Amino acid sequence: MWAYAARRCVIGVVLLLTLTLVTFMLFFAAPVNQARLACGKICNEQQIAVTEKALGYDKPFYAQWGSFVRGVVEGRKYPLDPELRAAAPEIVTDCTAPCLGYSQFNAKTVNELLTEAAPVTISLAVLAVVIWLFFGVLLGIMSAITKGSIIDRGIVGLTLIAFAFPTFFIAVFFLKYVVVKWGLLAYPAYTPIAEGGVGAWFGNLFLPSFTLALVFLASYVRITRAFVLESLSEDYIRTARAKGLKGRTVLFKHGLRAALTPLVTMTGLDFAGLLGGAIITERVFAYPGLGSLTVDASNAWDLPTIIGVVLVAGAFVILMNIIVDIAYAFIDPRVRLG
Amino acid sequence: MTASLTTSGTPAPFLEVDDLKVHFPTSDGIVKATDGLSFTLARGKTLGIVGESGSGKSVSSSAILGLHRGTSAKVSGEIRLDGVDLLTLSNEDMRLHRGKDIAMIFQDPLSAMHPYYSVGAQIAEAYRVHNKVGRKAARSRVVDMLELVGIPQPDRRYDAYPHQFSGGMRQRAMIAMALINDPTLVIADEPTTALDVTVQAQILDLLGNLQKEFNTGVIIITHDLGVVAEMADDVLVMYGGRAVEYGPCNEVLTHPEMPYTWGLLSSVPNLTADTNARMVPIPGNPPSLLNPPTGCAFHPRCGFRDEVPGQLCTTVLPDLEASARPGHLKRCHLANPDRIYEIKVLPEIAPELAKEA
Incomplete structure (x- = not known):
């Protein structure tokens, strides 16, 4: 069991390394000279060469990747050219391990950018996952056990509507009506817990999280419904009824236990995906999370930041995968003892 | 059928199923999975219900357990266990019987x-x-x-x-x-189907021993006539949701009077038989329960229709009635089934038996 977890972690690290390698290769495929971009509009070839050297872009691809990976472990100092650092010690930026790079565009280390943006995205994702899981599973179960009735059709119909509208429409709709026209909620603006306390944090987060949750909620209702129906038609449910168990026990103890297991996988992966940034929701609500950071970095050709975001998002996905697999072993004895 | 027709002639039955019907309304019409099934069972005795897939064996036994409650199935008739009609009980009362007085052994554990x-x-x-x-x-x-x-x-x-x-x-x-x-009643729904042969024998022995020990009534549902021959006191052959032959095990297996039962017997491979003996499958497919054939449900697959005068087989559903032999009920228009079996069927499926006769 623990050997399995350790093996998965090692594989995860290898995957992350591969991820950096691939993003680095894409980096070099991009038709943009980072040094020219960093140097400014009125740069001559010589200045560009100096900038290239200062940022380490004069080195070959694999050397740059090696230096990046070493930076993650040991930290780095910018500019990368030691001569330049010695000549102008006042411009040296210390990027401590795990150093994910330096964004010339923002004049900050990627680590700083990520630590500013990640809490916004994590807050959003956590609240969204709570909302969609709670309501999605609840409505899905209700729908399954009233299969074919008005309640079932109503729930399925409503989720279809929620599913059909794109996130940006729902987000703009909520902003325009719930916030601006009806004034039911204040205009949401991200407030860290440290600044405004849990109440302000939650109040501001509710609308964006709910928007984000809505699309997932729709699919979770339908999937929960399908899993519960499938589980309730299993032979072991007939056995449970044949024992004379109460209907409630049959449903909750025997039916849901098996039905909700696949949801663990789905939730883990969806949640991991969101942690990499909810681009549309963050954009519409102007939340400075990882999604916004990605969009800004892409617009500015800020490749070091993009690599940083990709790496963090990838790490979340790999981590959640490991967590899901281990959770499965706890839930399903066939995995644990098979 | 009344209790007086109990075929084994043993203690008063504690389970009486009378005119049991299980119908499933579907958008295409009513599926009559079980259509007027009657039988009785005494404590400590075993009833074997035989039939092919879709003949209504499992549906009928699920009805005894009340497992159709809460579904769209329409169950009618009477199922009396120790004098209590299970179909009139409330869901909660039925639940208290389930697993306590009536238990079920399922096919694929x-x-x-x-x-x-x-x-x-x-x-x-x-x-x-x-x-x-x-x-x-x-x-x-x-x-x-x-x-x-x-x-x-x-x-x-x-x-x-x-x-x-x-x-x-x-x-x-x-x-x-x-x-x-x-429990006083155990329903075993194909208890050995998923097992290999040596284990099958062990499980049947175990079931038989426990039955003696606890004096349990057992309904064993199977398509395996070997299991029936080993376990059952009475046999009920089902076809298309109805009983087509019913009687003591020995009687039905040695003097079957319904062509469908002949078909079942013909399709049993016999290791000790003459290697020239044919294994004859029953031609065709099980009948649709939605639009059952007119007359006798078995007529499209029956090879003995020309022995029956006129269009009886295709127009009139035969009743389940007493045959010439005691305790034996059959649903067939054939007037002299015993003779046809000996002359036409037996020589083909078991030549050495036919010679002895």
Whole structure:
């Protein structure tokens, strides 16, 4: 069991390394000279060469990747050219391990950018996952056990509507009506817990999280419904009824236990995906999370930041995968003892 | 049919099924899975219900257990267990009977057991629904029961999960689960189908021994005539949701009077038989229960229609009526089935038997 977890972690690290390698290769495929971009509009070839050297872009691809990976472990100092650092010690930026790079565009280390943006995205994702899981599973179960009735059709119909509208429409709709026209909620603006306390944090987060949750909620209702129906038609449910168990026990103890297991996988992966940034929701609500950071970095050709975001998002996905697999072993004895 | 027609001539029946109908309304029409089934069973006796897939065997037994409650199925008729009509009970009262007085052994124990709970816990659950006992008492009762059904190291195996058991062990555990509350009636739905032959024999022996010990009435549902010959006192052959032949086991198997039963017997391979003996399959497919054939449901597949005068087979549904032989009921228009069987059927499927006769 623990050997399995350790093996998965090692594989995860290898995957992350591969991820950096691939993003680095894409980096070099991009038709943009980072040094020219960093140097400014009125740069001559010589200045560009100096900038290239200062940022380490004069080195070959694999050397740059090696230096990046070493930076993650040991930290780095910018500019990368030691001569330049010695000549102008006042411009040296210390990027401590795990150093994910330096964004010339923002004049900050990627680590700083990520630590500013990640809490916004994590807050959003956590609240969204709570909302969609709670309501999605609840409505899905209700729908399954009233299969074919008005309640079932109503729930399925409503989720279809929620599913059909794109996130940006729902987000703009909520902003325009719930916030601006009806004034039911204040205009949401991200407030860290440290600044405004849990109440302000939650109040501001509710609308964006709910928007984000809505699309997932729709699919979770339908999937929960399908899993519960499938589980309730299993032979072991007939056995449970044949024992004379109460209907409630049959449903909750025997039916849901098996039905909700696949949801663990789905939730883990969806949640991991969101942690990499909810681009549309963050954009519409102007939340400075990882999604916004990605969009800004892409617009500015800020490749070091993009690599940083990709790496963090990838790490979340790999981590959640490991967590899901281990959770499965706890839930399903066939995995644990098979 | 009344109690006076009890075929084994033994103690008064404690289970009487009278004109049982299980109909499923669908958008295409009513599916008559069971259409007017009657039989009786005495304590300690075994009834074998035989028929092919879709003949209504399992649906009928599920109806006895009340498993169609809460579904769209329309169940009518009477099912009297010790004089109580189970169909008139409330859902809650029926639930209290389920697993306590009537228990069921299912076909495929791997899918019939919950994969996430240990075998012991699942059996204990069956015990604790009907008995107010603590965890420890239930555990020791289950361990005793596991030992009784022949599971080695029952105390350790209690905590094992279904997938860690072999097929035979799982079926033993399933039997333990069914018998844990000393039910008066056990319905075994193809209990040996998923097992290999040597294990089949063990399971049938076990079932037979436990039945003697607890004086349980057993309904054994199967398509395997070998199982019936070994276990059953009475045999009920079902076709298209109806009984087509009913009588004491020996009688029905040695003097079958309905072409469908002949077909079943013809399709049993016999290891000791003459190698020239043919194994004759029944041609065609089981009838549609939505639009059953007119007249006798078996007529499209029956090879003996020309022995019956006129269009009787295709127009009139024969009644299940007493044949010339005592205690034997059959649903067929043939006037002299015994003779046709001896002359036409037996020489083909068991030549050496025919010569002796």
